[in-house]
Amino acid sequence: MHSIKSTFSHDTWVMPYLRKYKWLLVLVLFLGLMTYLSAAALMFNSGYLISEAARRPDSIIYIYVPVVLARAFGIARPVFRYSERLTSHNWVLRIVSDFRKKLYQAVETKATAIKQTHQTGDILSILADDIDHIENLYLRTVFPIVIGWLLYLFIIIGIGVFSWPVALLMALLLAVIVLVMPLISVAVNGAREFKQKQIQSQFYTSLTDEVLGLTDWVISGRYHDFMALQTKPIDEIAALRKKDHFFQWWRGLGVQVFFLLTVLTLLIWSGVAFTSTKSLANWVAAFSLALFPIVEPFLEISQGASEWPIYQQSIERVNALSNDEPEVPKQETLTVPVKTIDVNHVTFSYPGDDRVILKDVSLSIKRGEKIALLGPSGTGKSTLLKLLLGDETATNGSVTINGTPITHLQDQRAQLFGVLDQQPYLFDTTVMNNIRLGNLNATDEQVKAAIEAVELKPLIESLPDGYDTEVQESGSRFSGGERQRLSLARILLQDAPIIILDEPTVSLDPITERHLLDTVFNVLKDKTIIWVTHHLAGIDHVDQVRFLEDGAFDMQGTPKDLYHDEPRFRKLYELDAGKIE
Structure with missing residues (x-):
């Protein structure tokens, strides 16, 4: 009883x-x-x-x-x-x-x-x-x-x-x-x-x-x-x-x-x-x-x-x-274009864990700016992305868009953010249906235009079923680079102003990686891009670089300035470029 x-x-x-x-x-x-x-x-x-x-x-x-x-x-x-x-x-x-x-x-x-x-x-x-x-x-x-x-x-x-x-x-x-x-x-x-x-x-x-x-x-x-x-x-x-x-x-x-x-x-x-x-x-x-x-x-x-x-x-x-659902803050609507994304003195620890993941981190990103976040594994890069997306809430400090806390904008999340991560998921349906997931109201012409923009039009049209080709479970019908491009086409169709790139090239060979990065930054040239990466291939595409070390920014600046002023950056850059044996 x-x-x-x-x-x-x-x-x-x-x-x-x-x-x-x-x-x-x-x-x-x-x-x-x-x-x-x-x-x-x-x-x-x-x-x-x-x-x-x-x-x-x-x-x-x-x-x-x-x-x-x-x-x-x-x-x-x-x-x-x-x-x-x-x-x-x-x-x-x-x-x-x-x-x-x-x-x-x-x-x-x-x-x-x-x-x-x-x-x-x-x-x-x-x-x-x-x-x-x-x-x-x-x-x-x-x-x-x-x-x-x-x-x-x-x-x-x-x-x-x-x-x-x-x-x-x-x-x-x-x-x-x-x-x-x-x-x-x-x-x-x-x-x-x-x-x-x-x-x-x-x-x-x-x-x-x-x-x-x-x-x-x-x-x-x-x-x-x-x-x-x-x-x-x-x-x-x-x-x-x-x-x-x-x-x-x-x-x-x-x-x-x-x-x-x-x-x-x-x-x-x-x-x-x-x-x-x-x-x-x-x-x-x-x-x-x-x-x-x-x-x-x-x-x-x-x-x-x-x-x-x-x-x-x-x-x-x-x-x-x-019963343990988090309390959802009152939601607001952003009615003006995204001008700035601000990370204001953010400190973060996961509940029940005494370890401090981020320590008084501050960052300001202007509209259309491209920023790269670098650092070894476990330094807080993924956590910072979660804070930017509103998946986590800062222990101290705040993350805002145009001055509005990101936690108050979760109802607009799909309109604000597009995400391309290491293993984007493709569903067991046609190419058209997978791309249209970015915008369910998109016409066939708009979907095909997105596919052409990511340079997949020749490949798709060469297949027997063309745009009606089944991608199979997890997109196994296509290679890793092709899956990333299909996901990129989905993001293009979504047309969000802020794009998160969470190490999208980590499993690709250097040549495919280079071509994909060139395509990404070309087709997203008018977007605000936050790119998490482990190395410096394609770093010339960004406006500023931030190194995270032990939960804090260690080096920061433009790729050109860092190459000139920071020996450590110069060594990493040359190592990725294959100039150091």
Whole structure:
């Protein structure tokens, strides 16, 4: 009980939707209850009908009403069942639709920082499993348990009208089924279900990580080790499921035994209470048979309860994902062209990390200016880009565009920034569709003009399918340099005033790198460019260079001035140019 209370104490996923669709839920439970009551009434009526027909076989007049009622209850049960299934799935699908929308919004809100807190497998597990688990919480736990308890109360009250001592005995016998068995299931099988969910979740995460590195497994000759890693959790899950099935068999047997005891109790009581006259004896079979149709929800109560630990973990995971959403500052709209980008005395540390990544960094970039950020790995270049884009917020200081904090301009981010990074993603669709992602309203002529600008027109038009060529997953149809040019065409179509180049040539050979940089700075000559790079190839394209060292600017100036005044810069430049052996 305490775990249930703690799970829902700060819940924003289950309880709000229970309240939102409460009347539809009431209808679902009513229809479910009426399904089993109709079935019980059918058996009750049939028991009386058979007894009365056997006692007076000479005249149908005595059994006419039971015959009509048998037909009515026989029709009512499937009608209520169909209506309950239709309504319950309608209810659940509405909730799941809201769930998925809420989940995708939560992932989108923190998409830029999610890799710092979650592995890819974690997110895939949440997207693939946890919403389905919460859906099953309603279908396999909430509905059966509530309907089972309502039937339990109905039976006890119904018997209590005739005899409270018998009703009390029935209450004790059925309590084993609706209370004791579910508690045992949670304690024994629930722990096993929870462990299985943990193994499955860890397997999801590790398998995703290992599949992403599958090439390295094969290259290193460790294919069998890779397969062994996958076999172990599969075997563990299979063993747990075997124990689960064994437990379910014994639990089902126990439920059936106690249910049989309730039937025998009812049979003995009715045999004593309704045998004083021949007409009263007709009710003996009626009362005894009425219990049989309601054994199904009683069986489902224990199974639904045993799955609660799985649902509990899923509820906690999705709440943890959405409840820690960062507070979004009030958004503003930039109505004038970008004139200046200012980094004002910025200091930054990641939460929970005492290491200072950037130390009192200041930088001013004017409209149309080209700037290169250089420095060894781990000096804060990527962090500075995140601050410029608004993915991170400075610990101290500010990042502004035209004096407006960048965090207040996130609604305009796609209109302000274009990004070309090391591995731009191309989707498994046509060249035209991939480029048009930069501007969904662009015409075919505008897309083709962008492709021509990045010097890919001859290549694309030489392909059999031309602009309708499928680029395949991750753009594998094209080389690294061609993929970068396709992404550059997308940025051209986007037509953002500020372009971020995050080491776009890091995986290219020197000749391809040189040609790509020449193309980039040529087609983006009227844009503001912030270029992160490790070396100085193509550095003559920029207006100023900033070296980051240990989180602070070490050298800064124009390429010409730095070459003249800084021996270190001159040595690096000549090394990249191949002038030093």
